[in-house]
Amino acid sequence: MKKKNRIWFWLSVLFILATLSALIVAIAQNKPQGSTTITGQEWFKGNPEAEVSLIEYSDFQCPACASYYPLLKRLAEEMGDEIKIIYRHFPLSSIHPQADLAAQASEAAGVQGYFWEMHDLLFEKQSEWSGQKNAKDIFIGYGRELGLDIELFSADIDSRAVKKIVSDDKISGNQAFVSGTPTLFLNGEKINNPRSYDQLRQLIQNELEK
Amino acid sequence: MISFANLSKMNWKNKLIYLIAVLALIGFLDSLYLSASHYSQSIHCSIVSGCQEVLASPYSEIIGIPIAFGGVIFYLFILINALLYIDQPNKWSFRSLAYIPIAGFLFSLYLTYLQFFVIGALCQYCLLSALTSTGLLISGLRLAKTESKKYPSVKNL
Numbered sequence A: 001m002k003k004k005n006r007i008w009f010w011l012s013v014l015f016i017l018a019t020l021s022a023l024i025v026a027i028a029q030n031k032p033q034g035s036t037t038i039t040g041q042e043w044f045k046g047n048p049e050a051e052v053s054l055i056e057y058s059d060f061q062c063p064a065c066a067s068y069y070p071l072l073k074r075l076a077e078e079m080g081d082e083i084k085i086i087y088r089h090f091p092l093s094s095i096h097p098q099a100d101l102a103a104q105a106s107e108a109a110g111v112q113g114y115f116w117e118m119h120d121l122l123f124e125k126q127s128e129w130s131g132q133k134n135a136k137d138i139f140i141g142y143g144r145e146l147g148l149d150i151e152l153f154s155a156d157i158d159s160r161a162v163k164k165i166v167s168d169d170k171i172s173g174n175q176a177f178v179s180g181t182p183t184l185f186l187n188g189e190k191i192n193n194p195r196s197y198d199q200l201r202q203l204i205q206n207e208l209e210k
Numbered sequence B: 001m002i003s004f005a006n007l008s009k010m011n012w013k014n015k016l017i018y019l020i021a022v023l024a025l026i027g028f029l030d031s032l033y034l035s036a037s038h039y040s041q042s043i044h045c046s047i048v049s050g051c052q053e054v055l056a057s058p059y060s061e062i063i064g065i066p067i068a069f070g071g072v073i074f075y076l077f078i079l080i081n082a083l084l085y086i087d088q089p090n091k092w093s094f095r096s097l098a099y100i101p102i103a104g105f106l107f108s109l110y111l112t113y114l115q116f117f118v119i120g121a122l123c124q125y126c127l128l129s130a131l132t133s134t135g136l137l138i139s140g141l142r143l144a145k146t147e148s149k150k151y152p153s154v155k156n157l
Helices: A003-029 A063-079 A099-111 A115-124 A135-145 A150-157 A160-175 A197-209 B012-040 B051-056 B067-087 B091-119 B124-147
Strands: A043-046 A052-058 A083-089 A183-186 A189-191
Touching (some): A043 A063, A043 A115, A052 A063, A052 A197, A063 A083, A063 A197, A083 A099, A083 A160, A099 A115, A099 A135, A099 A150, A099 A160, A135 A150, A183 A197, B012 B051, B012 B067, B067 B091, B091 B124
Antiparallel strands (some): A043 A083, A052 A183, A183 A189
16 A cells, blocks of 8 residues: 555544544543432422432341441431432342342332332341342231231232332433432432431432532 | 455455454454443433443452453454454465454453353343354454465364
């Protein structure tokens, strides 16, 4: 090939490679923005009219979520008038085999109005059922503890409607580029998980003052 | 140079080198994306869930360097050699294209094994890399077979 052509060949190779690489790196570094529209159908704590919302994507079988649970519970108790804290399911079923079932159990309890009670129990007693083959029986035991209609509860755990709620949450999490649990969205914006309660509270304060 | 303008008239032997270049480019961009995501700690996976498990697993890096970065080097090396070969067929590029993908394929096989049997989760970007490295292995070996007369040292491949 002619010398001039070779120069053009290698220049265009260099140009194309550099452009594509820059593009790919830019895409990869694009921090996910929450496409987290609140539907009004989800479970929440706090003030439904609050201007600041915190969405938590969580997995009942994830240890980090269980250690986050007291923080969010305290937040709801202390700042419940000013914020709305929403719980959404994001069971990582591939590493947490009982996570889907646990999410379904919470929703089945929710059918009878006991979502948060079951939510609390599942996190508090995570080590009791996590990894257990008979997790469903344990959940039914919790249902009994909460005084649920057990027949209805055990039918609801596997019902199509309940499964759909869980999978809809999962889809919304995927759309919002949730990549692990717990993931928090403050007013639709993904935030790095605060390391302490005070940090979490401060973040909410800042958002309230905006 | 193997002319790009005459691609349609080319015999399949010459097309093979373009196939290698395209596969290496795909692999390069794929592993570049994985490396960059490793540092920004966010990855867009909406097709299959599981990439977060794979990419957050201890197998995703060796002494702080993401494994995907090895992929970047490997594919870039193959890509450059394919381009050098397109520019001017030569012995060293030819050998790289024939032999190096064997190592890439074996390593990719190991990573796929890890995903299936150790981590128990799949990452589509890693699987894409497994596909491109398999493609490079096959086309590298085919290239070796068809071109070995030119370079007798690799006749026995």
